[in-house]
Amino acid sequence: MKFKFYLYLLIIGILTFRGSVFAIGSSSYQIPQFQLPNFGGSSSSSNYKLESASGPMVGVSSSSSYGLDMGFPSVTGGTISISLDSNSVNIGQLTPGTPISGQTSATVATDALAGYNLAIEKNQLITHTDLSTTVADVSATIASPAPWSGTGFGFTVSSGTSLEAKWGSGSNYALIPTQTATTAHSVVQAITAPDATVVSYKLDTSVAQKSGSYSTLVSFVATALP
Helix, strand or coil: CCEEEEEEEEEEEECCCCCCCCCEEEECCCCEECHHHEEEEECCCCCCEEEEEEECCCEEECCCCEEECCCCCCCCCEEEEECCCEEEEEEEECCCEEEEEEEEEEEEEECCCCCCEEEEECCCHHHHHHHCCCCEEEECCECCEECCCCCCECCCCCEEECCCCHHHHHHHECCCCCCCCEEEEECCCCCCCEEEEEEEEEEEEECCCCCCCCEEEEEEEEECCC
């Protein structure tokens, strides 16, 4: 007996800076941004002095050796975007005992110098059109993926920049958390071009599984690192 399964993917891009303190710098200097005491103040070292007030002109001041973005406070807006090679994945008809698979390529572009996290979640278990019959997830979690065995629905990160060893180059699988976006892949370095990560899905059921069409909604969330 064969079943049809479909995965519908929702794209979400989020830019997040975790905290209110930032630093600017280059190979020759470092100036920590700070919350201004009493709406003004100064900071300095042996080679610079920075005077701040509650209402400086917004803009960029510079010399041959530095550029300083001013404001109250001034934090240059970062950018991040995420795109998928498709907004739906049809992983085909299933013969119980013979797993079927599909994949999504998620491409992230960001100017965040520290890199980004890529998180994943689903809205519910894979569910039949009768709205009550479901397919269980595999038991392994993102924290500790495991080689595929038995039945269920799972995913792996099969390729990506600085891929963590725990994924076993795409041979270890984990469940997709339900309604809890969880980081599955991190790139902790600046990227100079759009960066692609391939996520692969696998599914198998017992012969007792009800036939018909099943689906779920999977979300990817890209978060810029501060």
